[in-house]
Amino acid sequence: MTTAHGFSRRAFLGATGATGLLAACGNGVGSNGAAQIDARVVSTEQYLYSSFPGTRDLASRAAGVLIMPLITEAGLIYGGGYGRGALRVNGVTVDYYSATRATFGLQIGAQQYAHALFFMTESALGQFRRSPGWAAGADVRYATPAQGASIGKETTEIEPVIALVFGQQGFIAGATLTGVKYNRIIP
Template sequence: MQNFPTRRSVILGLGATSLLAACGNGVGSNGAAQIDARVDATQNYLFGRYPGTRDLASRAAGVLYMPLMTEAGLIYGGAFGRGALRIQGVTVDYYSAGKASIGLQIGAQQYAHALFFMTPQALEEFRRAQGWAASADLRYATPEEGATIGKATTEIDPVVPFVFGQQGLIAGASLAGVKYTRIIP
């Protein structure tokens, strides 16, 4: 007798994993004050650890900070986080990010990321959209490029995403998309 997992057990397992990930992400607790505190800490960490990002933020039309994304995957995967959009250092909106993926993957991780909107047009497009999706071809800067990120990548890209502070391990190859949605915490 073979013990293959059923479709129902896989779906229930992923649902439980997503629920646990959301619980660890502060979903449903303290609203705007908690998000702002996490964004402040994330921005301070980012500027202190990767000095080139301070210049990048000063030249950006706005920056979306996502202080804590929690991701888990076992063939199907997902991630969730909440953050704030800041223009000239002031929070103007709050957003959630949801990510779905499918492919050969297993594991869990947490990370932070920031989207630097380098043109007013890119920022306006983001803010007007009902839900903004980052496509699979969106290129992420790596922490190793943090010292020089303000020079090379921003001349071409209207939006510069930067992922940092990864903890945990997730391995594999997958196709994923991220959707950012304005929220009222």
Template sequence: MISRRTLIGTAGATLALAACGNGVGGNGAPTIDARVDETRNYLFNRYPGTRELAQKSYGVLYMPLVTEAGLGIGGAFGRGALRIKDATVDYYSAAKATIGFQIGAQQYAHALFFMTQDALSEFRSSQGWAAGADLKYAIPDQGGSIGKDTTEIAPVIALVFGQSGFIAGATLSGTKYTRIIP
């Protein structure tokens, strides 16, 4: 049986290590760009259909590493870059707070494909854009066959991939994206 003190201590240590592993202190622009390049290449090689999706999109926000941890109260944090025509135009952080039945920690990557100019403009002009109802999830297994029906349905398509660790689910609902200066 695990004591409450041990469980709380472990959760605190997990959150601290998650923040360190995410490179919270020292994520300059060159580091973020290098991670985005690796993430984009992984995505295109692992899920070939995403290359065409990126070409059809008005912009793609790549979040190479999001660290999420929780024990009743949890959160997630990551940094990435918005690319338009494969050139970085802005840097963003993603943050999420959760409360409820949860325990564990995980890391994952995700990409948001902006399929309309309006969706991209709204994202870029907002003070802090929150992922919500206008987001359509693509399942990683569909990455090789994301088709016309997917790209015509939603102004923003989210693909979550590369999960490691254990926590129930990896969704972007409630995640707030904020422009940063690395």
């Protein structure tokens, strides 16, 4: 049966099921605020730098680094993702951000991962901080965890933003940061 808006009950149930699955995952929603986000960010940052040594050098050259310790995504045709993290400048948290994503299409599954955005220019960092809702787009260069040992030395040209996704658990076919929207939050 199709509703007046063209959605079937099955599609509606699939979307609400994905939302329920997403809500059941421990991604920091309803947490103790800034202290818990900071603890997760510091732990993730330490893991990142010890597991992928080149990222420490990359961070030292970056104007700022957004660390997202845990993004949870789930989907069954309709899907979504959510997580919270912190923007660090010179090793100090300056702002907190949420990352959200809504998707529709060929997808099934759930996954959790961490990621970091290295803002390599003051201009890119300023644009991110001034934006009421910044979305990962074509100006983001993706690095793989396999490049983690050498990425800091490989990146000689100035890229505005370098993204590294790591610590992935679970699986959703075709998952990327494309379409993830970042918004400043007050935890």
